[in-house]
Amino acid sequence: MTVRVGILVFPQVQQLDLTGPYEVFASAEGVRVDLVAKSLAPVPSSTGLAFAPTLDFAGCPPLDVLCVPxxxxxxALLEDPETLDFVRRQAKGARFVTSVCTGALVLAAAGLLAGVRATTHWNAHDFLARLGAVPETGRLVRDGRFITAGGVTAGIDFGLAVVAALVGRDEAETVQLALEYAPAPPFDAGTPQTASPAILDRAKARLAASRAAREAIVGRIAPGEAAQS
Structure with a gap:
């Protein structure tokens, strides 16, 4: 029996949030992966790489795994009724409801993470509680059928964990080896705790505009409203 995974794709998606788990899922036996969007028109990522959706919202069948990068x-998705409705519909029957990086905020805005332990990118972690989730620090957090991953590269770890849950650890380890996923970064600056203060400030400055816009949006969709919308 084929496991159906649907990854949401939308304008200005972080491409590695999507392509990391996509590569893992697509490399696993018995797993079919689709990119799901409002329409089948090409979708530009935040760094310019365009994606070609394989399913639109209307034509998407029930998914075993819903993933929001x-x-x-x-x-924009936090206040997009069409996308939030799609996420809610698919979440009802999905075996796993998942996210990578700030995709967790979309799940929360859809009212799906109320009282659920979750994580997200370090620069958005404080928004989780305001949207009703229970923030937990970690590269990967599982609470029942909800699985959330930290920022960007955590999506690869996440993908392997989901494959193990769906198909078995042997398949997940086979995929890991086939992809030679054995990270050994040249610098120990991958978290706010290990980066120098100067590098942390530079990263925050680079992300400041998006965070400021997100702050205003979260202020509009109060936790109660997000859970009831």
Whole structure:
């Protein structure tokens, strides 16, 4: 039996949030992966790489795994009724409801993470509680059928964990080896805790505009409203 995974794709998606888990899922036996968008028109990522959706909302069948990646485009989704309705519909029957990076904020805005332990990118972690979730620091957080991953590259770890849950650890380890996923970064600056203060300030400055816009949006969709919308 084929496991159906649908990854939401939207303008200004962070491409590695999507392509990291996509590569893992697509490399696993017995798993079919689709990119799902409002329409089948090409979708530009935040860095210019365009994606070709394979399903639109109307034609998307029930999914076993719903995955929402993050990126600057998440801001628009937090107040997009069509996308939030699609996420809610698919979440009802999905075996796993998942996110990478700031995709967790979309799940929360759809009212799906109320009282659920979750994580997201470090620069958006404080928004989780305001949207009704229970923030937990970690590269990967699972609470029942909800699985959320931290920022960007955590999507690869996330993909392997989901494959293990769906198909088995042997398949997940086979995919890991086939992809030679054995990270050994040249610098220890991958988290706010390990980066120098100067580098942390530079990163925050680079992300400031998107965060400011997100701050205003979260202020509009109060936790109670997000859970009831």
């Amino acid at each position: 993050g990126g600057g485009g998440v801001n």
